[in-house]
Amino acid sequence: MKEIKKLIEIVLSCSQAETGLLDVPKQSIKEKKFIQGIELGHYTSDEQAAKDLYNTNPNDVRYKMLKHRVKKKLFNELNYVNPQKVTANHVRQKEIQCNSLIYQANIVRARYEFDLVINLATKALMIAQEFDFTDLKVSALELLSLSYSEQGFIKKFTAAQEELKAAMRHFVMEREAVSMFQHATVQLRKSTKTRKEFLPQLPGIIEKLEKLWKGSGTFSSYYAYYRTYIWYHELEGNFKEIIAITVDALRLVDHNKINVQRFDLTYNNFIMVYAHLRAKDYTDGLAYAEKNLLLYNPTSVNWFSYMENYFLLAVHAQHYELGDILQRKIFDNSSFHIIPTIAKERWILYRSYFRLVYSQATVPEGEANNPYLLSLPEYSKDKLGFNVAILTLQFIYLLEKGETEALLYRIESIKKYVSTHLKDAFSLRSKLFLKLLVLTVTEDYDAEACRTKGESLYKKLLDTPAPGDAYAEIEIVPYEHLWDLILQILAKEEASTKARTR
Template identity: 45%
Template sequence: MQEIEQLINVLQVISSKNIQSFFSHKSKSLEGEFIENVTQGNFKTDTEAAYKLYGTDQSDVRFKMLKHRVKKKLHNALITADITTGRLPLRREVECEKLLLLSKILLKQKEFSIVLGLCKKIKTLALEFEFNDLVLNALEIELECLTSQGGLKLYKNSRDEFLKYSEIVSLEKEAASLFQLSMVHLKSTVKNRKLYLGELPNLITRLRTIWDETKTFSCFYYFYRTSMLFYELIGNFGEIIKITEEAESLVRANKINAQRFETNLNAYMLIYAHLRTKEFSNGLKYASDFYNLFDSNTKNWFAYMENYFLLAVHAKNYELASVLLHRVRSNTSYNIITKAAAERWQLYTAYLYFIDSSYSILEGFNYQKFITSITEYSKDKQGFNVAILILQFLYFLQKGDTEGLLYRIESLKKYILTHLKDSFSLRSKLFLKLLMLTVTENYDAASCRLKGAKHYQKLIETPAPGDAYAEIEIVPYEHLWELILDAMPA
């Protein structure tokens, strides 16, 4: 059932055509009924579908044959569908692929004149979008035609082009391979990422050389993405700002293909880099300027809004943060985001509630219920464990629950010894020690400020680490400490 759901989803994404139009028009078609119920979410499992359609279980051969026919028709629909949604490059790439398939069929029938016309069309389309591998494929077919037809001059011209694009595509494949190798390592465990980081500078140098040699979009893209990943992981967000601004400049100067360049990704990373370099004023300006680049019905919009919201919080513009949170929570597409993303937004909401619970968007938020529901967070919350521990501590601190706080102090001590042993965890370790001080100093603000001065100063002097290892500071620790002290008796 899952495969059929995925195929339907892709077909709906790429084509505005009604899904039922790809199936039988008979009013009582089982295929149509099956598709309709899957699309509407009525059939979640094979068992439900088989019982509804045949009054039996999923082992029924009739149901198995129905699923086979539906899958086959979905495959054919995906191959033949006119792509009417999404970005233009994808539509043109698929168009070229279909023309290449048609050319190969006609080549086998020795319809050389038709094939040459198709190859010319493929090259025109592919060159506009710098699909150099497709240009190469068209030239290969063209050479077969000219070989059979004769005509030495045309053949030599085509062969020269073929050799030129063979070199280009070879370098693009090398760049793709290097990028893929990096991605696989960097999506692995923290340990593997740390080990691989040392290899990335040389790899990036090679990618830059390939781009300088070819000047193709694909080679630029692999250099750009790998560089961004590297500088994000080592925490050099100033370099990311340079890269994103350089990319915008290259697009404006027509030095990279604007039709294939991911303006949204570049905008997202530019905003994120400003957040991490603490350039909040410029970051908020960019975030406002780029806001309309993102469709509010997509997951990308919600991801963008996370950075926008955090920029507002880190800039202490809590009014703006509440407005952005309202946009997110009132968005009718909120249910499309992943479970992890929804949990992050819950955390953001809880932190804003701690800062100031008077904002209208927080009226229906059950702060106490949320705190008690996050007592068991697992490894899949990597990057937010400290944020959750802090939030729980703050809740009991607000209540003045000394018994609950003493229990959590022991938990914090164990967490520090087990998980915050590396230098990149220093900020979290320092802040947790400050939190514990609030209890040992009996909630006395002056005493906490005095005895915590050394830790607080070190916290200010310690920069946030790169994303390979960093725990997320939803509210900067320095800001949180001041909020805590302000809430205590003087």
């Protein structure tokens, strides 16, 4: 039932005909009733459909035959879908169109209508060459070679054969590159343990992928190299390497070294801005972020994702006025509701942090009741990547309020979190910073004592680079900036205390 329901949804949404599937000829009354029943939600199970149509159960041969006929007709309808309705992706539309032309050419080939084969295969070849569909280029050239051979066109046959041999060589290398990329993908998407074990193999794989791309020159080979390269260096935290390949990709596009039609500029610029953030190259990162913002539709999920990196760049660069403008754009965007719940929670966390470092930040009135997320648990699996951020935010809020008893409780939670969850080397920055928080309480909130005794931890923090993306806790505001803020809070409180006692 699920398979038929999916097929009906696809055919109805992508059909060439305005009236859709129910007007397909030679459908029996029961077939139409069956399809309509599923489409309208009357049949959600085989039991319901079999009972209504035949007053029987799903094992009845009549019902089984009905399902078989309908499924066969649904799959047949996929031959007539409108590519523009199948997907908004222009490249995928052209791929479907090219495949359709090759399918049609193979049909007329079976009737030995080689003039028609040449006409259709030539059209397919033009699309395949424009979009660098190597596999479809091979198929089109094979059809042309056959047709020229059958018709005795020696010069055309010879030219097609030479082109086919080159395309085949490139295709073999491309398929090897794609296979290697797929193998890397399946390994990297398994458990963290598998990912860590597989990482040492990636430099060798990347080297082979680069050779395959340079040998074949095809887009798919480049894409396999490009994505694997980015993935590896992201996991290893080598963000300057990612900046280098994304900038080089733009050069290759400008020089037509890779297919302009298929290269995803929105992804490239997203990862470029993100890499600048992680590499702490804020000046160039902000310049790229502003320059490329127009590539993203403000009503799309991609725009919100891009704005996260843009906003964080502004915060890390301490360009707080720009940060305030950007966070207002986010929360004032009428499409904010379309983003996933976890993304909305991130933005609320970002805004809470932004209030710490920029007191003039624009914040809705209702949020003042729980400005620093005090209701959130100190640790939860659904907040992975944000647990240190939440702990820190709550700690600073209580510090500002002078809630010493509550801070003592938080310190125990922080110690427990450090001993339980920050054992690996990639957690060193978070571990060092949380130790500074603990020091704040153990030194009885003495600003100068905290500055002096925390100096060695602070220097280690400065010298410790951010870990790779796969393992990192998110630093919404750099820990160094937060430590400076904490010392300022302590100094301000000491000055207020002295003023009151005079």
